[in-house]
Amino acid sequence: MRILVQKFGGTSVKSKRSRQHAIRHIKEALSEGYKIVVVVSAMGRFPDPYATDSLLSLINGNQSKLSNREKDLLISCGETISATVFSHDLLENQIESVALSGGEAGIITTSNFSNAQIKTIDTQYIHQLLKEHQVVIVAGFQGKTENNEVTTIGRGGSDTSATALAAALQAEFVDIFTDVNGIMTADPRVVSNAKKLEAISYTEICNLAYQGAKVIHPRAVEIAMQANIPIRVRSTMLKDKGTLITNAPEADYSESIHDKLVTGIAYVNHITQIRIQEIKEPQQLHVMVFKAMAEAGISVDFINISPNGVVYTIFERDEPLAKEVLKELKVNPTYTEDCAKISLVGAGMSGLPGVTSKIVQTLTNKQIPILQSADSHRTIWVLIQNKNLETALNALHVAFQLEK
Numbered sequence: 001m002r003i004l005v006q007k008f009g010g011t012s013v014k015s016k017r018s019r020q021h022a023i024r025h026i027k028e029a030l031s032e033g034y035k036i037v038v039v040v041s042a043m044g045r046f047p048d049p050y051a052t053d054s055l056l057s058l059i060n061g062n063q064s065k066l067s068n069r070e071k072d073l074l075i076s077c078g079e080t081i082s083a084t085v086f087s088h089d090l091l092e093n094q095i096e097s098v099a100l101s102g103g104e105a106g107i108i109t110t111s112n113f114s115n116a117q118i119k120t121i122d123t124q125y126i127h128q129l130l131k132e133h134q135v136v137i138v139a140g141f142q143g144k145t146e147n148n149e150v151t152t153i154g155r156g157g158s159d160t161s162a163t164a165l166a167a168a169l170q171a172e173f174v175d176i177f178t179d180v181n182g183i184m185t186a187d188p189r190v191v192s193n194a195k196k197l198e199a200i201s202y203t204e205i206c207n208l209a210y211q212g213a214k215v216i217h218p219r220a221v222e223i224a225m226q227a228n229i230p231i232r233v234r235s236t237m238l239k240d241k242g243t244l245i246t247n248a249p250e251a252d253y254s255e256s257i258h259d260k261l262v263t264g265i266a267y268v269n270h271i272t273q274i275r276i277q278e279i280k281e282p283q284q285l286h287v288m289v290f291k292a293m294a295e296a297g298i299s300v301d302f303i304n305i306s307p308n309g310v311v312y313t314i315f316e317r318d319e320p321l322a323k324e325v326l327k328e329l330k331v332n333p334t335y336t337e338d339c340a341k342i343s344l345v346g347a348g349m350s351g352l353p354g355v356t357s358k359i360v361q362t363l364t365n366k367q368i369p370i371l372q373s374a375d376s377h378r379t380i381w382v383l384i385q386n387k388n389l390e391t392a393l394n395a396l397h398v399a400f401q402l403e404k
Contacts, residue, residue: 001130003171004034007041007140007162010051011179012236013082014044019089021236022177026095026135028239029175035130037169038097039140039162040086042078050078052141068113072142072152076101079139079158087137097135100126102161103144105136106168109151116151118143118160121168138165156217163220167227174224174231176216181235182243183208183215185402186265191393193403197264199244204263204345207379211343212266221245261355262346262400265393269340269386270316271301273371276326276333277309286310288329296325302341302372302383311372313339313383336371340389344380344396356380362399368392 006029008022029036046053055075059066066074080101087099106122129136140158143151153160159176166174180188181196183205188194202225209218215233224231224245234242278285286305293300293314298321302313314322316337326333349355356373359380363370368391372383384392397403 001127002034003037003130003166003169004029004173004175005037005039005162005166005169005171006175007039007158007177008086008236009158009176009178010041010044010048012177013040013086014048016089018236019086022086023089023093023095025175025177025234025236026090027093030095030134034172036135037126037130037165037171038086038135038137039158039165040079040082040137041140041158042075043082043085050081052078054078069149072113072150076139076142076150076152079141083137083139090135090137095135096133097137098129098133099137099139100129101139101144101150102142103148103150105138105165107138107143107161107164108146109143109153111145111147111149111151113149113151115154116143116145118153118164121164123165123168126165126169156219159217159220160223163223163227163229163231166229167223170227171229174229176220176231176233177236178215178233179235179237180215180233181238181240182233183213183245183264185263186393186397187213187267190267190390191265191397193394193397195403197243199246200263201347202245202247203378204347205245207343207345208264208266211341211345211379211381212268213264216245261348261352262344262402263348264345265396265402266343266345267340267389267393268343269389271313271339271341271383272316272319272322273302273311273313273336273339273383274322274326274333275309275311275336276331278331285331289326289331292325292329293322296321298322298325302374302381304372304374313341313372336385338386339371339383340386342382342384342389342392342396344400345378347378349378349380358399359396362395363392366391366395368395 043050083099090097109116140161184194186194230246298318300312304311368388
């Protein structure tokens with residue numbers, strides 16, 4: 001049995017018209033001899049009535065007094081509605097299908113409600129249904145505990161559901177359908193000459209996703225990478241094959257994956273830089289500050305530690321709380337607000353001199369100050385003021401010839 005997993009996001013299942021485009025992709029895969037497992041997200045986005053955030057708004061969102069277990073009961077309804085409506089549309093198109101909840105599909109998770117982890121997937125029932133139907137539709141984003149309680153697996157959970165099912169079913173491919181035609185070298189809303197990537201490695205897309213690119217969830221990519229299952233990120237509205245994510249490209253893509261110096265650029269904005277210096281007992285300062293941040297539930301990033309101080313970033317939304325915490329510690333922080341972190345990712349930069357120099361020269365030529373920097377084997381980060389973000393992204397995109 002040749003199995004293909006296809007995941008359709010919220011915009012792909014939002015309306016009858018968009019679902020008809022999705023069904024065309026299903027028909028094409030069926031004509032190629034596949035049995036198909038379809039994973040669906042909730043229909044649309046806020047304020048569409050069945051979107052996850054719309055359901056949360058019924059209980060005052062994060063201010064709700066409900067437990068996370070009860071919240072999961074509510075927000076899992078969005079994907080359940082989507083799965084059953086999609087099954088109805090397939091039946092109208094004479095395609096034999098059946099809809100399942102995540103739990104019915106055999107997805108067993110931890111009991112960490114609202115952010116559960118997938119423990120195991122029992123595929124026996126799906127295999128049985130695939131013998132009787134052309135398509136099995138699974139509600140994404142959800143599973144159940146060993147005690148049969150409904151759980152959700154966090155933001156990006158439908159991507160994770162799709163790749164986890166593909167790994168368990170030993171599928172040939174995972175197709176992630178969305179409203180963009182693949183993965184771009186940069187955000188096309190900011191960089192006018194951003195180009196679609198024909199192919200990219202698992203590691204590169206993970207780095208881009210963790211650094212702000214939102215096309216696919218990094219946890220989903222890691223699962224596919226471990227199982228060595230190729231992912232195609234595709235547009236629901238087009239016939240194009242999109243972007244292939246793999247470490248073992250097919251012949252059609254063999255010329256597309258090579259060690260480029262930089263593969264893509266991602267960014268995160270709305271962040272604040274905090275700088276603290278202490279001449280006396282600086283090591284105690286490091287421990288004290290990060291312990292206090294952790295106890296307050298504040299996520300820290302872009303950490304630089306020096307002998308007499310520390311520099312790090314937080315999300316702007318956490319700044320008021322961070323100021324209270326640091327005031328209690330009796331330290332004297334300096335805050336630089338409205339910052340953006342740019343990440344340049346590429347397998348080709350590993351061990352190659354001159355990449356940082358080109359970044360610095362490019363930004364200097366545009367009179368853009370660098371507030372902070374760091375690097376790893378495949379990623380270089382720079383922190384700048386958010387007002388310079390668009391100029392910086394476009395200049396770096398040109399400097400590394402990503403439009404070619």
